[in-house]
Amino acid sequence: MPIATVNPANGETLKTYEAMDEQEIERRLQLAEATFRTYRTTTFDERARLLHRAADLLEEDQQDIARVMTTEMGKPVQQARAEAAKCAKAMRWYADHAEELLADEEPSASDVKDSGASHVRVRYRPLGPVLAVMPWNFPLWQVIRFAAPALMAGNVGLLKHASNVPQTALYLEDLFHRAGFTEGTFQTLLIGSGAVDEILRDERVKAATLTGSEPAGRAVASTAGEMIKKTVLELGGSDPFVVMPSADIDRAAKVAVTARVQNNGQSCIAAKRFIVHTDVYDAFAERFTAGMKALKVGDPMADDTEVGPLASEQGLRDLEELVDDAVRSGAQVLCGGERPDGPGWYYTPSILAGVTREMRIHREEAFGPVATLYRAADLDEAVLIANDSPFGLSSNVWTRDEAEVDRFVRDLEAGGVFFNGMTASHPAFPFGGVKRSGYGRELSGHGIREFCNITTVWHGA
Template sequence: MAIATINPATGETVKEFTPHDAAETDRRIGEAQAAFEALHHTTFAERAAWMRAAADLVEADADELARILTLEMGKPLAQAKAEALKCAKNMRFYAEHAEGFLADEPLADPSSVGASRAYARYQPLGVVLAVMPWNYPLWQVIRFAAPALMAGNTGVLKHASNVPQAALYLDTVFERGGFPVGSFRALLIGSREVEAVIRDPRVKAVTLTGSEPAGRSVASIAGAEIKKSVMELGGSDPFIVMPSADLEAAAAKAVTARVQNNGQSCIAAKRFLVHSEVYDAFAALFAEKMRALVVGDPTDAATDVGPVATASGRDDLAELVDDAIAKGATVLAGGKAVEGPGWFYEPTLLTDLSDDMRIVLEETFGPVASLYRFESREEALRIANQTTFGLSSAVWTTDAADEEYFVRELEAGAVFINGMTISYPELPFGGIKASGFGRELAAEGIREFCNVKTVWKG
């Protein structure tokens, strides 16, 4: 795949970029290693000042960054700007909290281990490779980079090949904030070059956000090299509506949860499970709101849903929908690609789904929702847990017993009650099963790429 900016709203190739060859890649990893030698000897206060300065730059550049994100992957302009501002918030969060998250943890009673003092200390590992996707070109990177740099690590970034301008911005913003030269370096390389970077002895760990196949490949290489890895992979998140739910609020939030970022989010709700007592009413509301969405130019403020980011992505989405329709699914809204230039797909709602349809078990990465009817919470749980994924989930109920049941039984990294899944700097983020392992954000995220060193003193 060429490293290029291709406008998904038109299909036009805007600009191509020369990939880094092996020598340039080696040089950039060397810069990151040299920066680590300097950075891990700095204080939290110094790193916090640089991180806040970099956050100021991101805020100042937010309008231009929004234009780049919309151009490269098609998200509506307002959502693109919101992504940039969320990044700045995350950077400031770690500037403020990193020292506390990584403070020495003393054993309350060191005499129990025959010591006068015993504690755990968190220390950085070194250069960490980040392999990142195109759907949140800034946020996916910053949620790793901010804690990693605040811990004293440095990073090299293999970004998706269709968001090179976002990658090159990230290549400079930390240095502009004051971090040592080379603290974060973008590698303009293809997927085939990733293995060599993982195996480079200067690279101590790897984090990947992306597809399940990509995660299996990268994790296996990291495992062979005995290097730490964090995997945030796909999701097919359930959105469960119980009889006690506020249906109007649930339907409105269901639409946002499905079509935000043009439906291209690992944590987007994708399967909507509704109790039979309220199914008809909810389905009518959901379908009406999906049909009312405006699909079009993502730079137009009136647009709700822009294009799918790549032609292949839209084709994959269409194949899943067409397979379901051919096998008997009912279309309540949408159901086909939009004719004309660009890679647009109608906001779609399908029901009457059966287990022989691919869409039941595979991830839909675009504005397509699947609607299921259930008779009991036990049946809802069976449907929710039947996929190989376990990223997040949402449950709409005002019944305390139902709430506790789903919190306890759902196989997911998160459960959101009467809301939709959102990642917050304050809360750990990640999945189980084929959705990956490890955690980002909160204290857990900054500790992932640290050596937890036990210190014992007699």
């Protein structure tokens, strides 16, 4: 894939970039290693001051960078502005909390005495240069939720961003430099995916984090495993959205629309499989379908647009193939199910009912504004359908029954269970999945400690 900005609203190539050559990559690796030797000794106060400054600059740039993101990957511009604001919030949260999250831990006095020590503490120390392989769908947020904790922990970052968001990638490097971070603290590598393996094998790179597809995750995990390097993977998701009879059906249906089409349906944590108890299935389906039909699809630069184009032509083809396969196998189209006329990589918000296990869309992630609707006879069947997926990122459940809440928390195979609301990420709470959705956690104290050397410091009596 060329490194280029291609406007998904009309298919026009606006800017292309040459990939960095081996000499430039080597220069940047040397710079990262040298910078880490000094940056690791900075104080939390020094790092926090710089990160707060980066947040201030991002807020000043909010309008401009939002338009860049929308131009590069098609998200509605009001959602792009919200993404920039969320990133600034996360940077401030880590600037304010990192020292507390990474404070030395003191084991119990009895355990210290039993070990024969006079004093023991656990210290969190940075690892070094961390390679981040990031996707295009949240081109700022995916990077910041890695960069903010990594930099506050004393690591330095090397970003390999998706090839279709090069302007956003370069903006991020510039943002940290303008904030006062030294040149090698955060660097963008304009490279293709084929260059990742060799960089990850380099001894100067100590760990890697990847958000993206299953194949990309396998490739990075395989190399990192061979080189015995720490990784965090956040891969695909096909999150269930379960609606039980005690739910507020009107509200559930309204939130379901947003949960499915946020970011033009291109979100790992978007609800994709809607599993509805038979007692309220018809009422929910009617409201959900009406809500999807009412969405305004159009120019992503317009403030009233709710659904813009998919980010790439290949992504549009992949989504069409999933829908066509399901329809050929007997799925019913309640709305949408087609590409609208005109330029750009648009797909009409769609709902498919009557989906069976044999259909590809039941097993694979639909990365676009297409929902699948299932009828469940009871709670047991709802749990079975929800867990019948290779993914386990997050989940949504609508119920007012506390016994049902306990059951879903116990039995759903996911990294998160959100009740009576839409899955969302927040810097204070851990984020990540199980099964083929990956491993490790981002955000919160769990996220900042992923790329730390957890060191036991023991003093003899």
